[in-house]
Amino acid sequence: MDIGFIGLGVMGQPMAGHLIAAGHQLHLHRVKDRSRPLVEQGGLAADSARAVADAAEVIIVMVPDTPDVEDVLFGPDGVAEGLSPGKTVIDMSSISPVATRDFAARIAEAGCAYVDAPVSGGEAGAKAASLSIMAGGAQADFDRILPILEIMGQNINLVGEVGAGQTAKIANQIIVALTIGAVAEGLLFASKAGADPAKVRSALMGGLASSRILELHGARMTDRTFDPGFRIALHRKDVNNALEAARSLNITLPATAQVQELFKACTAHGFGDLDHSALIRALEMMSDHEIGG
Structure with missing residues (x-):
């Protein structure tokens, strides 16, 4: 063809x-x-x-x-x-x-x-x-x-x-963004509390917190390998589509709005072309603590 x-x-x-x-x-x-x-x-x-x-x-x-x-x-x-x-x-x-x-x-x-x-x-x-x-x-x-x-x-x-595929993709991007944020917060907490975040990630892979994002992006966070992947700038665009659609539907997505602020912070600090797992950089700056640092 x-x-x-x-x-x-x-x-x-x-x-x-x-x-x-x-x-x-x-x-x-x-x-x-x-x-x-x-x-x-x-x-x-x-x-x-x-x-x-x-x-x-x-x-x-x-x-x-x-x-x-x-x-x-x-x-x-x-x-x-x-x-x-x-x-x-x-x-x-x-x-x-x-x-x-x-x-x-x-x-x-x-x-x-x-x-x-x-x-x-x-x-x-x-x-x-x-x-x-x-x-x-x-x-x-x-x-x-x-x-x-x-x-x-x-x-x-x-x-x-027509349009349902894009609707499903927006739902996907909401879930992925929030899960990246959850993994980032968990690993940041573990590191600041004195645990090895890489070992914590491995331990969590055997429990209910296990996910592909914990597996793949959690490893990116601990290994500091932020080459894209999928760029923060593109994920920020997708989340913006989600929030615009939510407004038109008259629904509230508070956690999605919050994670968008983290993407914005990353972009403002020059991280927009990094992998979306680099969302953790915004949390690290806010906490003055780099995991493993």
């Missing part, structure tokens, strides 16, 4: 690589030095999103934020200008559910299908093709693209209509 892929960053590059390895012809936009190997593997570089949409049956978008998706789809030389009836757009970015429904309606006017399919699993999951994929769209559209999604992920679910 001819597949378009727009957005070849930390996540997009390995995802596109799996599709090429599976035998699909990929049309690539935003090829940079880091993603040049995709062309060497057989991908075709395109000079615009419009050119990608014109050449491909399915167009995948994997860019950072809502405005980026809108620009790729509807900006000058955007995807919408290259669409013809029967094509499918898959947005695998993490963006606003409200904007997603609007984008889908505009794509439908061109006689094309739209599925939002954000992912969870980070760079490691993208490289291992083990991403969790939360999809929103019509059942028939989901069934048609499922073989493509299965090349990039393992836990793949149609959550509901």
